[in-house]
Amino acid sequence: MSQDRVPDQDTDGPASRPKRAAGVLSRPVSEGDSVTTLELFFDLVFVFALTQVTAKMADDLTVGGLVRGLLIIALLWWSWTAYAWLGNLVRADEGITRIGMFAAMAVMFVLALSIPEAFDDAPGGLSGPVVIAVCYFLFRALHLLLFYVSSAGDAGLRAQLLRFTPAMLAGTALLLVAAATDGPAQTWLWVAALAADYLGTYLGGARGWRVASPGHFAERHGLIVIVALGESIVAIGVGVAELPISWPIVVASALGLALAGSLWWAYFDVSALVAEHALTAATDERRANMARDAYSFVHLPLMAGIVMLALGLKKVLQYVGDVHHHDLGDPLKGVGLAALVGGVVLYLIAHVGFQLRTTGRLNPARLVVALLLVPLALLGKSLPALATLAVLTAIVVALIAYESVRYAADRHRARNHHRHGVVASE
Template sequence: MTEVDERAGKRVGWVELYFDLVFVFAVGQVAHGIVADPHWARAAAALGLFATLWWTWIGFAVLYNRRGDDSRVADRLFVLAGTIPCGIAATQAHHVFEGHPAIFAAAMAGVRLILAAAHRWPRAGGDQRRIGWGYAVSAVLFGVSAVLPHYGFLWAFALVQEAGFLLLGDGRNRRRGERPTRAARWRLMLTPPRDPNLAVDSAHLAERFGLFMILLLGELVLTVGTAALERPADDLGYWLALAGGLVLAGALWWVYFSSAVEIYERMLGYSGGNPALAYSLYAGGHLMPAFALLLMAAGVNLSLHESPPHAAAWFTTAGLTIYLAGTRVFATGSRHWYFTLARVAALAATVNLALLDRVLPAPAVVLVIAGWAVGAAAVTAVIRQRTRARLGEDPVAFLRQVADRRRIEPEGGGRTEGGGRPEGSGGRTEGRGGRTEGGG
């Protein structure tokens, strides 16, 4: 397989990095909300709040991916304008937990008005204007929710319709009379969109999500540092928690950046920037692992308190389990039942590490969890090395196994050529600024 040039291609803009800093402040308040009231009901509310913020961030990520340019003043101004309502929303996150979402909802409406204006800019095409109208509808829904008691339903509807017009695939790719099976949907995900304006830049999207995951990992590191500062220096628990938290963050970094980020980018590149695949891998696929980082940050923070609640260990292990499941650490691609059983057993063992808090102090539990995460990272290194090799040989077969381990049969001439690419795809692989001819 020809190596892809890593130095060329669209890069993340400086204004995007600035926006992410402001946005991470907002999602950091979600983690602090869990620490303030460590119960599962609060964690569930935090997930809903995080999803609302997440799709707001997705809107700017997709906007800049498709048509953003740091050299254009208007593009930079739209992103900078978005930091103002996002900053306001960050300061109001705790009020949402208390049942007073008015200002937060108004801020979310303001963000979507900015996104609607950005997509309706005069040089935008018909597809961009359609997205602009969708964001205008979301702005109305969030605005109305500021004065209604049952705001959650309106927020959910707004987010679902945003997901529909932002990254879902081109329905024209589906042939008449074709049964909309899961196999057919996943096969179409490797087909480039007919409208080039709908394609996403795989290199930029991979880099943008990778940088955002780094910032979320930073929330865990900051939690360890700030919480440990409140403990006396001669306390053994201080050093155990400090070491465990940093080792845990490093292991989580290894799990994602040593293999997962490369595999996701390659798969999206093989598809020619298919928006439906981008939705599956990034917008939807990263939601739970990203929230898991905040849940672990809250759990580690609580573990460093003088009298840590019983939920502290469970937040940490549940977050680690969600993260490992979301990044598919133990997914081997094998169809044998015993591999599936081993994967389920490993995830069950991960979440049940919280039971150790009955016999060990909380900082020691954090250290044990960190050691378990290191082991998972080691397993990842072995499994993903084989996965990367199989991806280069036959991306269609790889996607089939990643999706649901069902055999995708070619339909109506959809046979594969040149290393497993769908016929008609041209055998071209878009990578980080480069391309590989001949299907890899």
């Protein structure tokens, strides 16, 4: 599409890039490597973690509960993206990295189990907030250790790791302090912990980071988007698992699937391909900066939007299916409505940022639709829940249809060139 044009390729060739080196117990990733099956297995833990977050927000359907859920998503995302960078340096299924990946999976699984107690410790057993903080530290520390071992001979990368470490330690320390508090103070300490980690990483620069295989890096992030979208479909099923099947449930499920499918289309039909071309065209520090900004940072609101949508879909299905507590004319209210509409708005705005950072071009259609959806959060208070979902789905499907027709020639060229391994300049 014309709004997804790729910037001209840098004149510096691969020969100008710093030489990568890995320890004897690791195997470096090459330019053409794809995502390994171990990385896909690794992502299954995050599927469980995301379902835990959605369930937690559904149980605490308040503004505070939504904010706390988004903070947990930010913590999970920063944990996951660290290993996405590692897997782009050395193969995840070879040598010591394989053992480290399994160890990290175990730690993250325990963290995911503790999500219901991330802010409010349940009686008996270990302290949930402390377990979260300790697991986060172990997960990140293991990542740094594996990165350090795998970067033998690469002085620039090791220097970057040293600049990166204080941010991680500060974030963990603040999470431990937060575990000893409660209420608003605890929430603000979480904000401070994540701000320290995210901002520390950004301020540390990207001159030492390496993106060995742009295709692998883009594919890795595309797959986690699919994982998140799949979780939104799971939320539809979980929302009505114990309710008798009915026509309202069938219609709402079909609308929810169409909405999730439209979000898939918005990312994978062209945008992901053109972004990958742009990442491949960039070299050295410019490539690392683009990868950090467009994927590590901008994909966070993308993921948060999907999880919010999953929460909204879950509530809609409960509304239309539970005839004992809700009438078909009942509107979706409060946080449930905000999550349903706000999730799609956040997702589309993140897409605009993703395209702008990778291609340098603004997507006005998606930005306009995102802004036009905001009033739906107010209008939805007087509409039946099913009608709100229908309107939201119709708008997003119409956006996808408009882009497919308006940019049909550009879309065909971009997909055809990608299929044959040629960079599409559109």
